[in-house]
Amino acid sequence: MKRILVVSTTGMGDSLWGTPALRSLKKSFPGVRIDLLALPAWKSLFFENPHIDRLLEYRPQWYRQLALAARLAGHRYDHTLIFHANKDFRRMLGWLRCGTLWAHQNFDWIPPDQKTSFPDKVHGIERRLVLIEKIGARRDGPDMEIYFSxxxxxxxxxxxxxxxxxxxxxxxxxxxxxxxxxxxxxxxxxxxxxxxxxxxxxxxxxxxxxxxxxxxxxxxxxxxxxxxxxxxxxxxxxxxxxxxxxxxxxxxxxxxxxxxxxxxxxxxxxxxxxxxxxxxxxxxxxxxxxxxxxxxxxxxxxxxxxxxxxxxxxxxxxxxxxxxxxxxxxxxxxxx
CATH class of the missing domain: 3.40.50.2000 (Glycogen Phosphorylase B;)
Known part of the structure; x- marks a missing residue:
């Protein structure tokens, strides 16, 4: 395993809910490169985070997605984990070169065998931790993190x-x-x-x-x-x-x-x-x-x-x- 792409392109809280899983991924696979897609508004919440190797800015407009798609197409990811996204991310799927893709949201454009299912009331942090377990990562606790310079x-x-x-x-x-x-x-x-x-x-x-x-x-x-x-x-x-x-x-x-x-x-x-x-x-x-x-x-x-x-x-x-x-x-x- 060499590369993992994590997609977290919705709200502030949704973004922070991903930090326990990001830490768990890096501690489970210290030699693997972890790239993160985040919205411009919340991208800075991941600055200084030692568990991310590359932070990429995601914008939902189709014409802005083209430039990002070209960057992503230059790499092959072993796994893509959709921590949280909106339906506009569907346009990106054709550009992703990845071995497996996992998500927990019930989008009709993600095959059933690539989605985890939950009861109605399961916290977003827990959903992300279950997601990373699908690729063999171990949990490192539920605490969210923000790092400051x-x-x-x-x-x-x-x-x-x-x-x-x-x-x-x-x-x-x-x-x-x-x-x-x-x-x-x-x-x-x-x-x-x-x-x-x-x-x-x-x-x-x-x-x-x-x-x-x-x-x-x-x-x-x-x-x-x-x-x-x-x-x-x-x-x-x-x-x-x-x-x-x-x-x-x-x-x-x-x-x-x-x-x-x-x-x-x-x-x-x-x-x-x-x-x-x-x-x-x-x-x-x-x-x-x-x-x-x-x-x-x-x-x-x-x-x-x-x-x-x-x-x-x-x-x-x-x-x-x-x-x-x-x-x-x-x-x-x-x-x-």
Whole structure:
């Protein structure tokens, strides 16, 4: 065996879920070259990763796929493992020169004998670990990983100092989500942030994507505290490095939640339209994570797939605050 191609061309969380399997592959086959396809948005999450030999950028548009196809056609892979992809990847199959191909998604363009099958509720990390076992690799644990350079650590330390923060002395509150119905209520975020500012010595870092810029700045202005700062505009990697320095994160089910899990940051994770069995923590120490799954009359709201209800209406700020205080106590001394 000389080369393995890994395909991971979807979201941030999906990308990070592949890191335990990538580590397992490299430790199982240290002399084998591992190439990884990743989207431009999340490619940087794999920088500095010692388990990847070549990182290739994947773009879904057909005319951009042509250049990548030419690069891939120049190599023969012993195995191609599709950790996660969308249907646009189908166009690439004719260009791949590989001995075997394995996937776990139920695409009709992948032959049944090249797909692993699972019950409905199996976490994405577990799916990827089962996939690598198909080619003889051994698991090396479920922990996700992100690696940072000394320069990134230096820049993050400077950012903290400029804002009067210190490592483990602030809470990262993530306001963002990819879709509006996956966002917790802005007024409840405000109540929670005030609790942290008034009843703990911690600062509050308000994070989110570009679409949350106005929400972050507005909340920061309303809090009107030198211990509250908006961190919008930082790169994916520098934002991840900052999350890694936090004492705690509060977030809905989003990509940054998985960054926190990877970096062993205690996390209060709010689930509304999504099921934590699918996309929540996987074998994370209970002392480092607490889940609040929105329910009504004992029924999880994630069972309603209409997208037409207020999924987070049952989750009040006081409940999140109580769970956050308990997690602060249980996680004391566990962070690196």
């Amino acid at each position: 000394p320069e990134e650590e230096k820049q993050t330390a400077a950012f903290l100092q400029e804002n009067g923060f210190a490592p483990r002395e602030f809470v990262y509150v993530n306001l963002g989500a990819s879709l509006p119905h996956k966002r917790w209520h802005a007024d409840r975020f405000e109540v929670l942030c005030r609790k942290f500012l008034e009843e703990t010595p911690f600062g509050v870092a308000l994070g989110g994507g570009p679409e949350e810029r106005d929400r972050m700045h507005s909340l920061c202005a309303r809090l009107h505290s030198p211990r509250a700062v908006s961190v919008q505009g930082r790169s994916v990697r520098l934002n991840a490095c900052l999350i890694g320095k936090a004492r705690m994160m509060v977030t809905t089910d989003t990509g940054p939640m998985h960054i926190a899990f990877a970096l062993k940051v205690p996390t209060v994770a709010l689930f509304g339209p999504t099921d934590p069995r699918d996309s929540g923590p996987f074998e994370v120490d209970d002392r480092l994570c607490t889940i609040i799954h929105a329910q009504r009359n004992g029924v999880p709201l994630s069972m309603d797939i209409s997208g037409q209800i207020d999924y987070f209406e049952p989750i009040e700020a006081d409940e999140v605050w109580v769970r956050a205080r308990a997690l602060l106590d249980s996680s004391t001394g566990l962070q690196r």
